[in-house]
Amino acid sequence: MTNAIEIHGLVKAYPGFTLGPVDLTLPGGCILGLIGENGAGKSTLIRLILDMVQRDGGTVSVLGRDNRDRFRQTKEDIGVVFDETGVPACLSARQYGRVLQSAYGRWSPQRYAALLQKLRVPQEKPFSTLSRGNQMKVSIAAALAHDAKLLLLDEPTSGLDPVVREEIVDLFSEFTRDEDHAVLISSHIVSDLEKICDYTAFLHEGKLLLCAEKDRLLERCGVVHGTAEQLSGLAPAALLGRRRTAYGEEALVERRRVPAGLKITPVNLEDIFVFMVRDGANVCPEEKGGQS
């Protein structure tokens, strides 16, 4: 199976900000969640994958082809959703579908209409009059309506209510039931990504801190609560990160290195990300830079 995305040594420099070097792989049939705070470089990374921004170094391969090599053909297989949807304000969903029909060779008006109906989106109202949720649904329906093999989603759920987010997340899960399909989804709403992602990558201030299989990461890590003295008794190899709270101290630990009998609470991706970003936790350095 071809990897949907392969990135090696990718670098992009702006005044005051540098993204990279990034090494990252998205296998076919998988969902990779790209987590990062605002301004971390998530959108820049997606634009680099789409060759919308000129890279300063490294390589990017999308669906087995360099993204500078006949990329126009590759774009037929990519569905894109941006945070700013990009749909002209005066167009209705139906008109937008007609516009895209000649853009994509495998556009299916029937599938598009069925998706809009399933998502309960008004098809005749101007885009600017739709709610944020409906606007995003139109973009997602358009991304799914041309038989794409790869979805690149930049903050598709931000600003949406929980019900709509759940609907949208279910669509992506359904999309990857086909092993030829893959999804890269960026968000700072970690809980959405945790539900559906197979892999997770943490981006902070342009640096890729971690890229690992989500379930293995969550199984490996845990949180221990205690006093400073108790936590100081832990083996250094077990201690990934440590912070003070109002009630004592917390430590992010590697479960298998913690003595039996010590209570370890489950951790979620958000906890790990905050430990790494705010408290300098060093999680699985051997997996940093990409995982397939």
Place this chain on the structure above:
Amino acid sequence: MKGLLLKDWYMVVKYCKAWLLILAVMIGASVFGTKPFLFLLWPVMLAGLTAITLLAYDERSGWTMLSRAMPYTRAQLVSAKYLVVLLLLVVAVSLAAAAQLARIFMGKEDAGSFAGVLFLLLAVGLLVPAVLLPLVFRFGVEKARIVYFVVFGFATGCMVFVSTTVDDMPQLTAQGAPAGQILLAAAVLFALSWLLSIRAYRPHV
């Protein structure tokens, strides 16, 4: 590219209704007025500037970025706007031709100047976007705005001068020349501008 033209058509219908109103008023005024060329120039010039209006809306909505993620080439993205200019110019000049024919029928205009007036109108309609579009495609609507105002002011001044000259110097449009040569030069500049825009185009994400 059909989809790009369709999108721009939807937007012209929505956002450029004022142009149609101006077109109707100016065409009517040119039939009955004493300085017809000035009235005919306005809608032709505005037709040429419509592409910039559409590009501004594209930037504002984020379509400029989204379209770069679609399987369109730079040439297609640029050419759609140049074709919109040409299509709107055809509409404007066709109506101007009808107005001129009305004036000739009413005895207010010499039939010999018919072609020359239309050539000059087309030339103006081609020249303004020929100058502005490469700058807009290269730098974006916001950054090109200063140049836009300078060119618009200069074009307005030229319009007043040319319209006075045309009305007072009928030999300019007599038998279609030298207006025909001016149109040819404008057409060449428009074509060069088209090619330049394709090379200069950058998405402004």
